[in-house]
Amino acid sequence: RKEVEQDPGPFNVPEGATVAFNCTYSNSASQSFFWYRQDCRKEPKLLMSVYSSGNEDGRFTAQLNRASQYISLLIRDSKLSDSATYLCVVREVPSKIIFGSGTRLSIRP
Amino acid sequence: DGGITQSPKYLFRKEGQNVTLSCEQNLNHDAMYWYRQDPGQGLRLIYYSQIVNDFQKGDIAEGYSVSREKKESFPLTVTSAQKNPTAFYLCASRDPSTTGELFFGEGSRLTVL
Numbered sequence: 001r002k003e004v005e006q007d008p009g010p011f012n013v014p015e016g017a018t019v020a021f022n023c024t025y026s027n028s029a030s031q032s033f034f035w036y037r038q039d040c041r042k043e044p045k046l047l048m049s050v051y052s053s054g055n056e057d058g059r060f061t062a063q064l065n066r067a068s069q070y071i072s073l074l075i076r077d078s079k080l081s082d083s084a085t086y087l088c089v090v091r092e093v094p095s096k097i098i099f100g101s102g103t104r105l106s107i108r109p
Numbered sequence: 110d111g112g113i114t115q116s117p118k119y120l121f122r123k124e125g126q127n128v129t130l131s132c133e134q135n136l137n138h139d140a141m142y143w144y145r146q147d148p149g150q151g152l153r154l155i156y157y158s159q160i161v162n163d164f165q166k167g168d169i170a171e172g173y174s175v176s177r178e179k180k181e182s183f184p185l186t187v188t189s190a191q192k193n194p195t196a197f198y199l200c201a202s203r204d205p206s207t208t209g210e211l212f213f214g215e216g217s218r219l220t221v222l
Contacts, residue, residue: 032209034209034210041197042215042216043213043215043216044152044211044213046211049209049210087151087152089211094159095203095205096157096165096167097142097154097157097211099144100151101151102150
């Protein structure tokens with residue numbers, strides 16, 4: 001079983017749609033959780049950290065369910081510029097950081 | 110400006126040759142990481158280092174070696190034992206005292222002919 005699993009997609013949705021990505025992790029002792037965004041042939045960049053209480057940053061909402069070992073990302077009112085690959089990232093103790101295989105999102109006009 | 114510098118950006122090598130990828134950071138971060146990315150896939154952890162003179166194997170360490178003699182530097186050697194070395198290699202650093210965000214270099218694309 002992979003340490004961090006994501007639906008690879010691709011997700012192809014119209015502009016303005018709401019889209020949700022899911023991610024599961026296998027190590028129950030994992031400490032920190034993140035969503036990164038990666039554009040084609042570029043390095044990943046942090047989109048947002050994920051907290052147990054859930055957190056929101058503009059159109060983006062992240063949720064963590066420690067009991068189910070599940071992380072989600074919701075993008076509302078999607079824009080063309082949201083087209084990218086979204087990577088679920090988990091930090092295990094003490095410093096091992098594992099990436100999911102990524103979910104590709106394509107927004108069409 | 111603070112950041113991570115990887116070099117070279119593009120590298121071509123013949124099969125059977127060792128190659129060393131450079132990674133330098135001036136962010137004063139203790140932790141550094143090497144990842145490999147193949148087309149259409151996520152990042153896989155090769156090696157990581159939490160502090161100078163210490164490093165741990167990641168999930169795909171076979172055929173690779175690293176050193177961490179200085180805080181700023183974490184070079185990766187791709188040896189001839191690595192069966193499929195052609196890939197995009199990404200170096201990152203992290204300040205463990207903060208949120209844990211990884212800061213990445215721009216990557217090195219290695220092609221073995």
